[in-house]
Amino acid sequence: MIKRNLLVVGLAVMLSACGFQLRGTGTSEMSVKEMDVSARNAYGPTVIQLREVLERSGVNVHAGAPYRLVLTNEQERQRAVTYNSGNRTAEFELTTELDYSIHGLNNLELTSDKVEVRKVYVRDASNITGSEQDAKRARDEMRRDLVNAMVVRLQNLTPAQLDELQRKADERAKAEADALEAARRQQAETPQQSPLEVPGN
Template identity: 75%
Template sequence: MIKRNLLVMGLAVMLSACGFQLRGTGTSELAIKELDLSARNAYGDTVVQLRQALQSSGVNVYAGAPYKLVLTNEAETQRAATYAGGSGRSAEYELTTVLSYSIEGHNNTNLLNDKLEVRKIYVHDGNNITGSQQEATQARNEMRRDLVQNMLVRLQLLTPGQLEGLQQKADERAQAEADALEAARRAQDETPQQSPLQLPAN
Protein backbone atom coordinates (compact mmCIF):
# COMPACT_ATOMS: atom_id res chain seq x y z
CA MET A 1 0.00 0.00 0.00
CA ILE A 2 2.81 2.37 0.92
CA LYS A 3 4.69 1.50 -2.28
CA ARG A 4 1.59 2.18 -4.35
CA ASN A 5 1.06 5.56 -2.68
CA LEU A 6 4.70 6.46 -3.28
CA LEU A 7 4.34 5.46 -6.91
CA VAL A 8 1.25 7.64 -7.35
CA MET A 9 2.98 10.58 -5.68
CA GLY A 10 6.06 10.08 -7.84
CA LEU A 11 3.99 10.07 -11.02
CA ALA A 12 2.17 13.22 -9.91
CA VAL A 13 5.46 15.01 -9.31
CA MET A 14 6.83 13.91 -12.68
CA LEU A 15 3.71 15.03 -14.53
CA SER A 16 3.61 18.40 -12.80
CA ALA A 17 7.30 18.90 -13.61
CA CYS A 18 6.47 18.37 -17.29
CA GLY A 19 3.78 21.05 -17.11
CA PHE A 20 0.91 18.56 -17.13
CA GLN A 21 -2.02 19.37 -14.89
CA LEU A 22 -5.19 17.43 -14.32
CA ARG A 23 -8.33 19.37 -15.11
CA GLY A 24 -9.96 20.76 -12.00
CA THR A 25 -6.88 20.34 -9.80
CA GLY A 26 -5.70 23.93 -10.19
CA THR A 27 -4.54 26.40 -12.78
CA SER A 28 -1.26 26.99 -14.56
CA GLU A 29 0.70 30.21 -14.33
CA LEU A 30 0.21 32.66 -17.17
CA ALA A 31 3.02 34.64 -18.74
CA ILE A 32 0.75 37.71 -18.63
CA LYS A 33 0.89 39.00 -15.05
CA GLU A 34 -1.31 42.10 -15.39
CA LEU A 35 -4.66 42.29 -17.14
CA ASP A 36 -7.80 44.37 -17.08
CA LEU A 37 -11.08 42.52 -17.59
CA SER A 38 -14.44 43.85 -18.68
CA ALA A 39 -17.66 42.54 -20.16
CA ARG A 40 -20.98 43.83 -21.41
CA ASN A 41 -22.54 42.16 -18.38
CA ALA A 42 -20.03 43.30 -15.76
CA TYR A 43 -21.56 41.12 -13.06
CA GLY A 44 -22.33 38.04 -15.17
CA ASP A 45 -21.29 34.58 -14.08
CA THR A 46 -18.76 34.17 -16.88
CA VAL A 47 -16.76 37.32 -16.17
CA VAL A 48 -16.89 36.71 -12.40
CA GLN A 49 -15.60 33.14 -12.75
CA LEU A 50 -12.97 34.21 -15.28
CA ARG A 51 -11.68 36.94 -12.96
CA GLN A 52 -11.36 34.40 -10.15
CA ALA A 53 -9.58 31.93 -12.44
CA LEU A 54 -7.13 34.60 -13.64
CA GLN A 55 -6.32 35.64 -10.11
CA SER A 56 -5.77 31.99 -9.16
CA SER A 57 -3.34 31.79 -12.08
CA GLY A 58 -1.19 34.57 -10.66
CA VAL A 59 -2.62 37.40 -12.79
CA ASN A 60 -3.17 40.79 -11.19
CA VAL A 61 -6.58 41.83 -12.55
CA TYR A 62 -7.19 45.56 -12.18
CA ALA A 63 -8.49 48.58 -14.08
CA GLY A 64 -5.72 50.43 -15.88
CA ALA A 65 -3.57 47.36 -16.59
CA PRO A 66 -1.44 47.57 -19.76
CA TYR A 67 -3.78 45.17 -21.60
CA LYS A 68 -7.50 44.58 -21.33
CA LEU A 69 -9.49 41.43 -22.06
CA VAL A 70 -12.98 42.42 -23.20
CA LEU A 71 -15.80 39.86 -23.37
CA THR A 72 -17.71 41.53 -26.19
CA ASN A 73 -20.59 39.09 -26.55
CA GLU A 74 -21.88 35.80 -25.14
CA ALA A 75 -24.64 34.15 -27.17
CA GLU A 76 -26.45 30.89 -26.50
CA THR A 77 -28.47 28.87 -29.00
CA GLN A 78 -30.49 25.70 -28.52
CA ARG A 79 -31.67 23.14 -31.04
CA ALA A 80 -33.34 19.76 -30.87
CA ALA A 81 -30.75 17.01 -31.30
CA THR A 82 -33.37 14.24 -31.36
CA TYR A 83 -37.07 14.39 -32.14
CA ALA A 84 -39.68 13.40 -29.58
CA GLY A 85 -42.71 12.05 -31.37
CA GLY A 86 -45.35 12.67 -28.73
CA SER A 87 -45.93 14.83 -25.69
CA GLY A 88 -44.33 13.65 -22.50
CA ARG A 89 -41.50 11.87 -24.27
CA SER A 90 -37.82 12.55 -23.80
CA ALA A 91 -35.82 14.51 -26.32
CA GLU A 92 -32.20 15.61 -26.50
CA TYR A 93 -31.33 19.27 -26.91
CA GLU A 94 -27.98 20.69 -27.91
CA LEU A 95 -26.85 23.92 -26.26
CA THR A 96 -24.19 26.04 -27.94
CA THR A 97 -22.53 29.07 -26.38
CA VAL A 98 -20.24 31.36 -28.37
CA LEU A 99 -18.09 33.81 -26.42
CA SER A 100 -16.59 36.60 -28.51
CA TYR A 101 -13.70 38.54 -27.02
CA SER A 102 -11.01 41.04 -27.85
CA ILE A 103 -7.74 42.18 -26.32
CA GLU A 104 -7.03 45.89 -26.18
CA GLY A 105 -3.73 47.61 -25.62
CA HIS A 106 -2.61 51.17 -24.93
CA ASN A 107 -5.17 53.89 -25.77
CA ASN A 108 -7.83 51.18 -26.17
CA THR A 109 -6.13 49.97 -29.36
CA ASN A 110 -7.65 46.71 -30.60
CA LEU A 111 -4.93 44.06 -30.79
CA LEU A 112 -6.90 40.92 -31.63
CA ASN A 113 -10.42 39.52 -31.87
CA ASP A 114 -11.44 35.89 -31.48
CA LYS A 115 -14.16 33.67 -30.09
CA LEU A 116 -14.66 30.46 -28.13
CA GLU A 117 -17.41 27.92 -28.69
CA VAL A 118 -18.66 25.13 -26.44
CA ARG A 119 -21.47 22.61 -26.95
CA LYS A 120 -23.33 20.26 -24.67
CA ILE A 121 -26.34 17.97 -24.98
CA TYR A 122 -28.93 17.49 -22.24
CA VAL A 123 -32.09 15.42 -22.05
CA HIS A 124 -35.50 17.05 -21.70
CA ASP A 125 -38.11 14.76 -20.13
CA GLY A 126 -41.64 15.93 -20.79
CA ASN A 127 -42.82 13.99 -17.72
CA ASN A 128 -40.27 15.65 -15.44
CA ILE A 129 -40.13 19.36 -16.22
CA THR A 130 -38.38 20.31 -12.98
CA GLY A 131 -35.69 17.68 -13.42
CA SER A 132 -35.20 18.74 -17.03
CA GLN A 133 -34.75 22.36 -16.02
CA GLN A 134 -32.17 21.33 -13.43
CA GLU A 135 -30.29 19.29 -16.02
CA ALA A 136 -30.31 22.24 -18.43
CA THR A 137 -28.98 24.52 -15.67
CA GLN A 138 -26.23 22.02 -14.86
CA ALA A 139 -25.30 21.80 -18.55
CA ARG A 140 -25.02 25.59 -18.76
CA ASN A 141 -22.85 25.70 -15.63
CA GLU A 142 -20.53 23.06 -17.09
CA MET A 143 -20.34 24.98 -20.38
CA ARG A 144 -19.41 28.16 -18.51
CA ARG A 145 -16.61 26.33 -16.70
CA ASP A 146 -15.42 25.02 -20.08
CA LEU A 147 -15.44 28.54 -21.50
CA VAL A 148 -13.34 29.84 -18.61
CA GLN A 149 -10.92 26.92 -18.90
CA ASN A 150 -10.61 27.39 -22.68
CA MET A 151 -9.99 31.11 -22.23
CA LEU A 152 -7.14 30.38 -19.83
CA VAL A 153 -5.65 28.00 -22.41
CA ARG A 154 -5.83 30.75 -25.04
CA LEU A 155 -4.19 33.24 -22.71
CA GLN A 156 -1.43 30.77 -21.84
CA LEU A 157 -0.39 30.92 -25.49
CA LEU A 158 0.15 34.69 -25.28
CA THR A 159 3.28 36.31 -23.90
CA PRO A 160 3.97 39.96 -23.07
CA GLY A 161 6.39 39.99 -26.00
CA GLN A 162 3.68 38.91 -28.43
CA LEU A 163 1.31 41.54 -27.09
CA GLU A 164 4.01 44.19 -27.45
CA GLY A 165 4.47 43.11 -31.07
CA LEU A 166 0.74 43.38 -31.71
CA GLN A 167 0.73 46.79 -30.03
CA GLN A 168 3.57 47.99 -32.24
CA LYS A 169 1.78 46.86 -35.41
CA ALA A 170 -1.46 48.51 -34.24
CA ASP A 171 0.42 51.76 -33.51
CA GLU A 172 2.03 51.66 -36.95
CA ARG A 173 -1.38 51.15 -38.61
CA ALA A 174 -2.88 54.00 -36.61
CA GLN A 175 0.03 56.28 -37.51
CA ALA A 176 -0.25 55.38 -41.20
CA GLU A 177 -3.98 56.14 -41.15
CA ALA A 178 -3.36 59.45 -39.38
CA ASP A 179 -0.66 60.39 -41.93
CA ALA A 180 -2.99 59.52 -44.81
CA LEU A 181 -5.77 61.67 -43.36
CA GLU A 182 -3.38 64.55 -42.83
CA ALA A 183 -2.07 64.27 -46.40
CA ALA A 184 -5.62 64.24 -47.75
CA ARG A 185 -6.50 67.32 -45.67
CA ARG A 186 -3.44 69.21 -46.92
CA ALA A 187 -4.20 68.27 -50.52
CA GLN A 188 -7.73 69.57 -50.10
CA ASP A 189 -6.49 72.82 -48.54
CA GLU A 190 -4.01 73.37 -51.37
CA THR A 191 -6.56 72.76 -54.12
CA PRO A 192 -7.93 76.09 -55.45
CA GLN A 193 -11.60 76.42 -54.76
CA GLN A 194 -13.70 77.37 -57.82
CA SER A 195 -15.81 80.48 -57.45
CA PRO A 196 -19.55 79.92 -57.82
CA LEU A 197 -20.80 80.57 -61.34
CA GLN A 198 -22.26 84.05 -61.72
CA LEU A 199 -25.34 84.13 -63.88
CA PRO A 200 -26.09 87.36 -65.74
CA ALA A 201 -29.08 89.25 -64.41
CA ASN A 202 -32.06 89.57 -66.75
Protein backbone atom coordinates in the same frame (compact mmCIF):
# COMPACT_ATOMS: atom_id res chain seq x y z
CA MET B 1 -1.43 -1.95 -2.44
CA ILE B 2 1.82 -0.05 -1.74
CA LYS B 3 2.99 -0.59 -5.32
CA ARG B 4 -0.29 0.76 -6.67
CA ASN B 5 -0.07 3.85 -4.44
CA LEU B 6 3.51 4.45 -5.53
CA LEU B 7 2.43 4.14 -9.16
CA VAL B 8 -0.32 6.73 -8.66
CA VAL B 9 2.06 9.12 -6.90
CA GLY B 10 4.70 8.63 -9.59
CA LEU B 11 2.17 9.29 -12.35
CA ALA B 12 0.95 12.44 -10.61
CA VAL B 13 4.53 13.72 -10.26
CA MET B 14 5.25 13.05 -13.94
CA LEU B 15 2.08 14.81 -15.08
CA SER B 16 2.71 17.83 -12.88
CA ALA B 17 6.26 18.04 -14.23
CA CYS B 18 4.79 18.28 -17.73
CA GLY B 19 2.59 21.17 -16.62
CA PHE B 20 -0.61 19.10 -16.62
CA GLN B 21 -3.31 19.95 -14.12
CA LEU B 22 -6.71 18.39 -13.64
CA ARG B 23 -9.57 20.80 -14.19
CA GLY B 24 -10.61 22.36 -10.92
CA THR B 25 -7.51 21.26 -8.97
CA GLY B 26 -5.47 24.41 -9.50
CA THR B 27 -4.33 27.02 -11.96
CA SER B 28 -1.22 27.62 -14.01
CA GLU B 29 0.88 30.75 -13.79
CA MET B 30 0.51 33.17 -16.67
CA SER B 31 3.30 35.16 -18.26
CA VAL B 32 1.09 38.26 -18.54
CA LYS B 33 0.95 39.64 -15.01
CA GLU B 34 -1.38 42.61 -15.44
CA MET B 35 -4.69 42.79 -17.31
CA ASP B 36 -7.99 44.57 -17.07
CA VAL B 37 -11.13 42.55 -17.83
CA SER B 38 -14.40 44.11 -18.94
CA ALA B 39 -17.64 42.97 -20.53
CA ARG B 40 -20.89 44.39 -21.80
CA ASN B 41 -22.51 42.75 -18.78
CA ALA B 42 -20.01 43.94 -16.18
CA TYR B 43 -21.56 41.85 -13.41
CA GLY B 44 -22.31 38.73 -15.46
CA PRO B 45 -21.20 35.32 -14.14
CA THR B 46 -18.73 34.71 -16.98
CA VAL B 47 -16.67 37.87 -16.47
CA ILE B 48 -16.77 37.45 -12.67
CA GLN B 49 -15.52 33.84 -12.88
CA LEU B 50 -12.85 34.83 -15.40
CA ARG B 51 -11.53 37.58 -13.13
CA GLU B 52 -11.37 35.14 -10.22
CA VAL B 53 -9.48 32.50 -12.23
CA LEU B 54 -7.02 35.08 -13.58
CA GLU B 55 -6.32 36.38 -10.09
CA ARG B 56 -5.72 32.82 -8.86
CA SER B 57 -3.31 32.44 -11.79
CA GLY B 58 -1.20 35.32 -10.52
CA VAL B 59 -2.62 38.08 -12.74
CA ASN B 60 -3.18 41.51 -11.21
CA VAL B 61 -6.61 42.41 -12.62
CA HIS B 62 -7.10 46.18 -12.40
CA ALA B 63 -8.36 49.12 -14.44
CA GLY B 64 -4.93 50.66 -15.05
CA ALA B 65 -3.37 47.54 -16.58
CA PRO B 66 -1.48 47.90 -19.90
CA TYR B 67 -3.73 45.31 -21.56
CA ARG B 68 -7.50 45.01 -21.46
CA LEU B 69 -9.50 41.88 -22.25
CA VAL B 70 -12.96 42.81 -23.52
CA LEU B 71 -15.68 40.17 -23.66
CA THR B 72 -17.61 41.66 -26.55
CA ASN B 73 -20.45 39.16 -26.97
CA GLU B 74 -21.68 35.93 -25.40
CA GLN B 75 -24.33 33.92 -27.24
CA GLU B 76 -26.08 30.65 -26.49
CA ARG B 77 -27.80 28.39 -29.01
CA GLN B 78 -29.86 25.29 -28.40
CA ARG B 79 -30.98 22.58 -30.81
CA ALA B 80 -32.56 19.15 -30.51
CA VAL B 81 -30.28 16.36 -31.68
CA THR B 82 -32.31 13.19 -30.93
CA TYR B 83 -35.86 12.16 -30.00
CA ASN B 84 -37.25 8.93 -28.66
CA SER B 85 -40.21 7.22 -30.30
CA GLY B 86 -42.84 8.96 -28.19
CA ASN B 87 -41.10 12.36 -28.14
CA ARG B 88 -41.11 12.12 -24.35
CA THR B 89 -37.36 12.57 -24.00
CA ALA B 90 -34.92 14.34 -26.22
CA GLU B 91 -31.25 15.20 -26.29
CA PHE B 92 -30.49 18.88 -26.69
CA GLU B 93 -27.15 20.37 -27.65
CA LEU B 94 -26.19 23.67 -26.05
CA THR B 95 -23.56 25.83 -27.72
CA THR B 96 -22.07 28.94 -26.15
CA GLU B 97 -19.80 31.32 -28.07
CA LEU B 98 -17.75 34.04 -26.44
CA ASP B 99 -16.30 36.78 -28.67
CA TYR B 100 -13.40 38.71 -27.20
CA SER B 101 -10.73 41.25 -28.06
CA ILE B 102 -7.53 42.40 -26.38
CA HIS B 103 -6.70 46.10 -26.33
CA GLY B 104 -3.37 47.73 -25.59
CA LEU B 105 -2.06 51.28 -25.25
CA ASN B 106 -4.29 54.06 -26.61
CA ASN B 107 -7.14 51.52 -26.56
CA LEU B 108 -5.87 50.02 -29.82
CA GLU B 109 -7.22 46.54 -30.59
CA LEU B 110 -4.35 44.07 -30.67
CA THR B 111 -6.23 40.86 -31.48
CA SER B 112 -9.73 39.40 -31.46
CA ASP B 113 -11.17 35.89 -31.64
CA LYS B 114 -13.79 33.67 -30.05
CA VAL B 115 -14.03 30.54 -27.92
CA GLU B 116 -16.84 28.00 -28.15
CA VAL B 117 -18.05 25.15 -25.97
CA ARG B 118 -20.79 22.55 -26.50
CA LYS B 119 -22.64 20.15 -24.25
CA VAL B 120 -25.54 17.71 -24.69
CA TYR B 121 -28.18 17.14 -22.02
CA VAL B 122 -31.39 15.08 -21.88
CA ARG B 123 -34.78 16.71 -21.41
CA ASP B 124 -37.58 14.47 -20.16
CA ALA B 125 -41.10 15.78 -20.81
CA SER B 126 -42.39 13.70 -17.87
CA ASN B 127 -39.87 15.27 -15.46
CA ILE B 128 -39.78 18.99 -16.22
CA THR B 129 -38.20 19.99 -12.89
CA GLY B 130 -35.39 17.44 -13.21
CA SER B 131 -34.80 18.42 -16.82
CA GLU B 132 -34.54 22.11 -15.91
CA GLN B 133 -32.00 21.25 -13.22
CA ASP B 134 -30.01 19.21 -15.75
CA ALA B 135 -30.08 22.15 -18.17
CA LYS B 136 -28.88 24.55 -15.45
CA ARG B 137 -26.12 22.12 -14.47
CA ALA B 138 -25.08 21.83 -18.12
CA ARG B 139 -24.96 25.64 -18.48
CA ASP B 140 -22.89 25.99 -15.29
CA GLU B 141 -20.42 23.37 -16.56
CA MET B 142 -20.27 25.10 -19.94
CA ARG B 143 -19.48 28.42 -18.30
CA ARG B 144 -16.59 26.81 -16.41
CA ASP B 145 -15.38 25.24 -19.66
CA LEU B 146 -15.70 28.60 -21.42
CA VAL B 147 -13.65 30.36 -18.75
CA ASN B 148 -11.03 27.57 -18.85
CA ALA B 149 -10.81 27.83 -22.65
CA MET B 150 -10.39 31.61 -22.38
CA VAL B 151 -7.62 31.20 -19.81
CA VAL B 152 -5.80 28.71 -22.05
CA ARG B 153 -5.89 31.29 -24.87
CA LEU B 154 -4.42 33.90 -22.55
CA GLN B 155 -1.76 31.49 -21.26
CA ASN B 156 -0.52 31.11 -24.83
CA LEU B 157 0.13 34.87 -25.04
CA THR B 158 3.49 36.20 -23.92
CA PRO B 159 4.46 39.82 -23.19
CA ALA B 160 6.75 39.67 -26.26
CA GLN B 161 3.82 38.66 -28.48
CA LEU B 162 1.64 41.41 -27.05
CA ASP B 163 4.44 43.95 -27.57
CA GLU B 164 4.68 42.89 -31.22
CA LEU B 165 0.90 43.16 -31.63
CA GLN B 166 1.07 46.63 -30.03
CA ARG B 167 3.81 47.68 -32.47
CA LYS B 168 1.71 46.58 -35.44
CA ALA B 169 -1.38 48.29 -34.05
CA ASP B 170 0.63 51.51 -33.57
CA GLU B 171 1.83 51.30 -37.18
CA ARG B 172 -1.73 50.80 -38.46
CA ALA B 173 -3.00 53.72 -36.39
CA LYS B 174 -0.17 55.97 -37.61
CA ALA B 175 -0.79 54.99 -41.25
CA GLU B 176 -4.50 55.76 -40.88
CA ALA B 177 -3.75 59.11 -39.20
CA ASP B 178 -1.24 60.02 -41.93
CA ALA B 179 -3.75 59.12 -44.65
CA LEU B 180 -6.43 61.29 -43.02
CA GLU B 181 -3.99 64.18 -42.65
CA ALA B 182 -2.91 63.88 -46.30
CA ALA B 183 -6.53 63.87 -47.45
CA ARG B 184 -7.29 66.92 -45.29
CA ARG B 185 -4.25 68.77 -46.63
CA GLN B 186 -5.14 67.95 -50.22
CA GLN B 187 -8.66 69.18 -49.71
CA ALA B 188 -7.38 72.42 -48.15
CA GLU B 189 -4.97 73.04 -51.06
CA THR B 190 -7.52 72.34 -53.79
CA PRO B 191 -8.92 75.65 -55.14
CA GLN B 192 -12.62 75.93 -54.57
CA GLN B 193 -14.57 76.70 -57.77
CA SER B 194 -16.38 80.04 -57.59
CA PRO B 195 -20.10 79.95 -58.15
CA LEU B 196 -21.06 80.73 -61.73
CA GLU B 197 -22.19 84.34 -62.09
CA VAL B 198 -25.00 85.01 -64.56
CA PRO B 199 -24.71 88.48 -66.15
CA GLY B 200 -27.72 90.68 -65.67
CA ASN B 201 -30.04 91.57 -68.53
